[in-house]
Amino acid sequence: MKHSLSSLLLAAVLPVALVACAPSEAGTTTDGGLSGKLTLTGSSTIAPLALEIAKRFEERHPDVRIDVQTGGSSRGISDARSGLADIGMASRRLKDGEIELTAHAIAQDGVCMILHASNVVASLTDDQVRAIYLGEIENWSEVGGEDAPITVVNKAAGRATLEVFTKHFGLDEKEIQADVIVGDNEQGIKTVAGNPDSIGYVSIGTAEYSAGSDVAIKLLPANGITASTASVGSGSFPIGRPLNLVTFGEVSKLQRAYIDFCRSAEVHDLVTGLYFVPVRTAQ
Amino acid sequence: MKVKSTDRILVWSLRAASATAGSLVLLILCFLVLESVEGITRVGAGRFLNDPGWHPSQGAESEFSLVPMIAATIASTIGAILLAGPVGVLAAVFCRFYAPPKLARAFRSIVELLAGIPSVVYGFWGLVTLVPLVRELAPPGASLLAGILVLAMMIVPTVALLAFAALKNVPPGHLEGATALGLSRWTTIVKVVFPSAASGLGVAIVLGTMRAIGETMAVLMVCGNITKVPSSLFDPVRTLTANIALELGYATQEHRAVLFVSGLALMIMIVLLVFVQERLQRRARLA
Structure with a gap:
């Protein structure tokens, strides 16, 4: 009897497990009152923020389900365009080829260069950074540091941080002579913290948080301006980027409501909690 | 009824x-x-071998050479198995023939524990401990060598446990015969046990190799992920698995499709190894 029971169970569970793997319905929205489902895909930088905001939004509108998936800014853009997602997330400005999409900034972020905390170099000009990433400067002694070879840390292809970085410094992705390639910001920070002769770049929010919790990195100023969420907020830090929600075509009532909520003062605590800078919306 | x-x-x-x-x-x-x-x-299949580099998301100027990744995967796997194979087999020999039973039991539970540690833990340890050590020898530290060392550590338990099982399968008659002939323990092991258990030991090594090829997280964290064919042990490399893990989430169109091609390349390597393993196992059963 025991055997037959467990085999029955197995037979019952298998189809259920298979059904559970089937893709869920595409997000649909209904008119009148706020109910329905929103699907967001894209930037892994924005996803945690969008998720936190979605939780709060769902509390206020119990009939709404918001599904947040990561996959990088490029995925966010292409999913918004193809309709796979109701809203795309892109942690950079829209490019010239993307003008048919609408960007709604929900926060500001910056990208800054980071060095190991023990590095004596206090600042680098844009030209020096460019030369280091092109392999023209290979030793810290050439930029006022100790006699040690520079370890160049770069981001993997497709990351918005990489695009913001290459655009600001006028670099071509193909020309960069990197020694280490990392995936996310955390890995970038751990790599630089573990190697006294390395240089990398990450999101300012993540860097500020890590440097504040005794990780051995320091943030380099850009054009003499301190890298901090404060200088990003004031608009003075030169390597900034918006965190955008992206929509294509007509915006539904639910999409509009969620985007407005993301931009409202009601979620500023969530934005600053993740070390981003809230957008200044006209009150 | x-x-x-x-x-x-x-x-x-x-x-x-x-x-x-x-x-x-x-x-x-x-x-x-x-x-x-x-x-x-x-x-176009030719471009996976002939393109000058790996720059998959540059639109019309994209380059899709898989050669650096294939080279890295092969080099790191061979390196790891060259280290882990002898260590694992010798550990099993020690455990089976030399260690007092209590020590052998303790040793085996430690090895089993090692086999159960998640790879991301090995990777994290490699990143914060091993990479800085390698950097002392030659910067940047994140390198093929670091990858080989982490992989070797990860597969030693697999090899040791399977080799131990293979040694245990040597018929007791062989051992008794060797003892009766007055052979020393070492001679017994080299001349009697190894030939008899050769296929089983081969299976242990092949399964270890398969684990090394498929390993992703740990190598992603310690290898540096540069897409160049390595010219020394201290060069950073990117394996096929690390390449997929690093880029799949961010890939669209051709880039995504090419990542699946690299997945298929991995699958083919594994199929070949399974084939070798089946052959060895059949021989082990006949022996």
Whole structure:
């Protein structure tokens, strides 16, 4: 009897497990009152923020389900365009080829260069950074540091941080002579913290948080301006980027409501909690 | 009659379960091939070998050379198995023939524990401890050597446990005969045990190799992920698995399709190894 029971169970569970793997319905929205489902895909930088905001939004509108998936800014853009997602997330400005999409900034972020905390170099000009990433400067002694070879840390292809970085410094992705390639910001920070002769770049929010919790990195100023969420907020830090929600075509009532909520003062605590800078919306 | 009907339910649910397991593998293979066909036809198979580099998301100027990744995968796997193979086999010999029973039991539980540590833990340890050590020898530290060392550590337990099982399968008669002939323990091991257990030891090494090829997280964290064919042990490299893990989430269009091609390349390597393993196992059974 025991055997037959467990085999029955197995037979019952298998189809259920298979059904559970089937893709869920595409997000649909209904008119009148706020109910329905929103699907967001894209930037892994924005996803945690969008998720936190979605939780709060769902509390206020119990009939709404918001599904947040990561996959990088490029995925966010292409999913918004193809309709796979109701809203795309892109942690950079829209490019010239993307003008048919609408960007709604929900926060500001910056990208800054980071060095190991023990590095004596206090600042680098844009030209020096460019030369280091092109392999023209290979030793810290050439930029006022100790006699040690520079370890160049770069981001993997497709990351918005990489695009913001290459655009600001006028670099071509193909020309960069990197020694280490990392995936996310955390890995970038751990790599630089573990190697006294390395240089990398990450999101300012993540860097500020890590440097504040005794990780051995320091943030380099850009054009003499301190890298901090404060200088990003004031608009003075030169390597900034918006965190955008992206929509294509007509915006539904639910999409509009969620985007407005993301931009409202009601979620500023969530934005600053993740070390981003809230957008200044006209009150 | 009742027993018979429950029997039938059992048999059919077992059949369903094994059919599911079997068809999953086939489905994955079909899926990989289908997705890869798109990549191969759109990009052209020759470009995976002949393009100057790997710059997959540059639009019309994209380059799709898989050569650096294939070289890295082969180099790191061979390096790891060269280190882990002898260490694992010798550890098993020690455990089987030399260690006092208590020590052997303790040793085996430690090795089993080692086999159970998640790879991301090995990777994290490698990143914060091993990479800085390698950097002392030659910067940047994140390198093929770091990858080989972490991989070797990860597969030593696999090799040791399987080798131990293989040594245990040597017929007791062989050992008794050797003792009766007055052979020393070492001679017994080299001249009697090894030839008798050769196929089983081979299986241990092949399974270790397979684990090394498929390993992703740890190598991603310690290898540096540069897409260049390495010219020394201290060069940073990117394996096929790390490449997929690093880029799949961010890839669209051709880039995505080519990542599936690299997945297929990995699958082919594994299939070849499974084939070798089957051959060895059959020989082990005949011996």
